[in-house]
Amino acid sequence: MQVSVENTSALERRMTIAVPAERVENEVNKRLQQTARRAKVPGFRPGKVPMSVIRQRYEDAARQEAFGDLVQASFYEAVVEQKLNPAGAPAVEPKSFEKGGDLEYVATFEVFPEFTVAGFDSIAVERLSAEVADADLDNMLEVLRKQNVRFEAADRAAQNEDQLNIDFVGKVDGEVFAGGSAKGTQLVLGSGRMIPGFEEGLVGAKAGEERVLNLSFPEDYQNLDLAGKAAEFTVTVNSVSEPKLPELNEEFFAQFGIKEASLEGFRAEVRKNMERELRQAIKTKVKNQVMDGLLAANPIEVPKALLENEVNRLRVQAVQQFGGNIKPEQLPAELFEEQAKRRVVLGLIVAEVVKQNELKPDEARVREMIQEMASAYQEPEQVVAWYYKNDQQLNEVRSVVLEEQVVDTVLQKATVTDKSVSYEEAIKPVQAPAAD
Template identity: 35%
Template sequence: MQVTETRSEGLRREFKVTLPASELEERLTGELATLKDRVRINGFRPGKVPLAHLRKLYGRSVMAEVVQNAVNEANRKIVDENGLKLALEPKIDMAGGQEEVEKALEAKGDLDFTVALEVLPEFELADLGDVSITKKVAEVSDEDLETAITRMAEQNRSFAEKDGEAANGDRVTVDFLGRIDDVAFEGGTASDIEVDLGSGTFIPGFEEQLLGAKAGEERKVNVTFPENYGSENLAGKAAEFDVTVKAVSAPKEVVIDDELAKGFGMEDLGKLKEAVKSAIGRDFEAQSRRKLKRELLDALDTKYAFPLPEGLVEQEFGAVWNQVTGELEANKRTFADEDTTEEAARAEYRKIAERRVRLGLVLAQVGEKADIKVTDEEVNQALVERVRQYPGQERQVWEFYQKNPNAKAELRAPIFEEKTVDHILDQVKVVEETISREELFRDDEDAKDEAKASTEAQAQ
């Protein structure tokens, strides 16, 4: 096998590989000789099948395997002998077209192919001694706790049937039949449905048209499904519902006491407040961590400037762009609705993709140099958390991850990233600043600007 480097530009490398016909023949013969002792063919004793007969029966399939093994061997040879770290899998291009490939498969011609690849950039880790970031924290106030407890009580309060008209805040129990163009549609019929008036949980206009209704009354409700409704066959269409009001119930007074706590599995109200305060505190800490990480990544981004593998950037940009266009399509919006153009949006999101790739490579190198490891126990804990997200399908989800190493590896990357971030935080100055809850959660929805550092490079 002859391997010759034909291109070295920036992070791109290209190699020409030639496997002479004589070597192809030698490899094919060796594989057939091994096969001779394993196959059973009528008319021949075990191990006595002539190679010529084996070649006639299995030659092409065995040669295809020989070629694939040669490609894999060439890739390993190129990487090992040149000490390369690949950004993505190499691209193989068979030279000479189909006719030349056919000759090679018959061992009547040389096998020529090129291996094109991109390597990871080499860069020195920056000194972070001058980096100072702020960890913004918020304390759980009595008002935060009271609001949370009150919300829990309201969401779990009881209702009692009443006479008279339904008012905002009441619950009406209804049967309904929906039609579009006088034709009943799938999912438009239901019985004993509870509608909390003023909750905004039904199609816009549905709840409002039940105000003033009484038990036993029949009403026609006319609504239009939102343009971004989940079912495409209903989105944007006008519908008429025949509604029968079966009961009208008024909410009972909200009572915050030990009985409420027991309904949540707590001994008394004091224990419930402790648990809720602790849960709010965990939410605050998680948000504080997100902001701290974002500020750290912003600081890291100013420290590095090096060439990026275009393949990784394209891969990241594709993922980001598909998400952006998917959300626009789902919400029936255009780039003009967002006060931008597709060209400007592409440029903006490409910068985001470049940032993610750059920071991903930085975190990967920091983690490698610090010898940061992710244990199997940590991966399994992450898998347990993932399984909990699919109640009723736990076994199927567990088996899926156990049978798919790549899927399981996806659980490892975020753990590696968080441990690496912790390692970097130990090297910089972190100053705590107490702020309000409102400020802590401000702009949290602006996720597109958050540097979610991709750690694909860890696997390279």
């Protein structure tokens, strides 16, 4: 087999492969013999059809089948021989495939970039440290109470945080517009659910009262037909209900599946969850800084095939997350290209760090991570056992641990500054930079 390789760009390779005629004919004859054993031809018993008849009827199909298999096999042999690492399937262009002659074709494909990860010492990381103070715990208990608020009828004027049951009709230029009317809608004042001025305009209203609100839709309103337009809403208040926060008692504790019925036990369980969230938030922020540093220090070209695959994966995820009657391929690729490129580049860099440093998942850390996740459940032992019985989930945890080991490897040479902050600051998500 003859192979020649041309570098058409930094990552693209154009490989010409010639498969000897003898090998081609052997593959064609092999398929014809297989066909002869099972072919049903009028006038002949199965398995007794002359080869000349078989060849006349089936040779073209056998030759096409052989072509596909030979291309697949010879391409694999060629990339191994040339020590190439394709980043995707090749585009195949046949050059010669005539009976009795060599099979010759051109395969164009991209290879994975070859590089050495460097620049660990140029990476600066701010590592936060924080504790869950009693005041943080008290605030969390209030959040939990508000998440489980109940509303009871109130014989008074509506206030912020009250829940109103309302009917309303909206008009633009005197005409009722689609989606601008509803009956029996529950609305919590101050929730920001309605357009600016709507909820504020109902403060002070009583059950049975009708109010007319003259408002304007925001300029950036999602419905472009309504954006910036003046509207009139006629609102009827059916009822006013005031919020009642639940007591911190056994009934409340039971909603969270906590066996310990005392306030002290509940506080201890909530603190444990907050500490787990804190550890994860700090770890995530360190990891993000390390990954950003690796990206900045190691600019590499991305194979188009990998980028396209990742864009398609993100399209599918978007459809699954937001639903709707839309196919993934209908979403514009440019929406996902930046995120896809970051993922692909980081994947290549992380894989190279693992290779350079001969890293393997630390099984002790794998078990520790599984136990940490399992501790959030009522029967943690069962959760741990489930992970160790499911290879796919276990391998996903191993991948996360391996990524953490990559972060640890970088931190050994990076410039790390420790900073003590409050619990709230530590768990606050990092804001993405504003688009230019």
